[in-house]
Amino acid sequence: VRNLFLVRHGETLFNQEDRIGGDSDLTGKGREQANALAEHFATVRIPIIFTSNYKRTLQTATPIAERQHPCSIIALPEFNEIYAGQCEGMTYEEVRQQMPDVAKERGRNKYSYVYPDGEGYMTMEERVLRGLKKVFFLNNYSENIMIVGHRAVNRVILSCFLSRQEEEIPYIYMPQDRYYHIQIDPHKRIFELIAYRS
Ligand code: F6P
Numbered sequence: 001v002r003n004l005f006l007v008r009h010g011e012t013l014f015n016q017e018d019r020i021g022g023d024s025d026l027t028g029k030g031r032e033q034a035n036a037l038a039e040h041f042a043t044v045r046i047p048i049i050f051t052s053n054y055k056r057t058l059q060t061a062t063p064i065a066e067r068q069h070p071c072s073i074i075a076l077p078e079f080n081e082i083y084a085g086q087c088e089g090m091t092y093e094e095v096r097q098q099m100p101d102v103a104k105e106r107g108r109n110k111y112s113y114v115y116p117d118g119e120g121y122m123t124m125e126e127r128v129l130r131g132l133k134k135v136f137f138l139n140n141y142s143e144n145i146m147i148v149g150h151r152a153v154n155r156v157i158l159s160c161f162l163s164r165q166e167e168e169i170p171y172i173y174m175p176q177d178r179y180y181h182i183q184i185d186p187h188k189r190i191f192e193l194i195a196y197r198s
Helices: 028-040 055-066 092-098 100-108 121-138 151-161 166-171
Strands: 003-008 048-051 072-075 144-149 178-185 188-195
Touching (some): 003 151, 028 055, 048 121, 055 072, 055 144, 092 100, 121 151, 121 166, 144 151, 151 166, 151 188
Parallel strands (some): 048 072, 048 144
Antiparallel strands (some): 003 178
């Protein structure tokens, strides 16, 4: 693998409502973003796209794969988004109102905080690393691979290639209209954040 394209899924209904977790579909804008990605990568050979098991990553990967000949999508549960336990489906505002201790504690140390009955960045790291190992095992000597993941998962993936303070990981910029291009070279580290639509 020379190039890892780390993409976050397109906009969902839950994103519009600022809701945590769930398994919602892409919105019209999210589908446009997926089509724009497909167009952007049409001239780059990507034989395999890894996603999570959630609809939003699969719906983002599908148009990209359709523009490639051939391309397989491999869904890995290891790349599922951080599981927010009792807070799944709530908005960030609802958490602040109804579970103020959760909001406060998470704000105090977002990296080590674990949602009630759910996960945290720290507890999620092991499974995401397991997913990355699978990616490198299954990539079939491809030059380019793509992962379509989620905000928290992609932060953890990126942090495996960057040397970052743990406390900074949950704040890495992970927008939906750009992707990270990580060049895998033992002698230099190159990370580019690339916009695929204006
Ligand atoms: O885009 C929403 C989302 O993926 C949630 O499902 C997830 O809980 C959140 O982002 C992770 O971001 P943060 O850790 O900043 O709340």
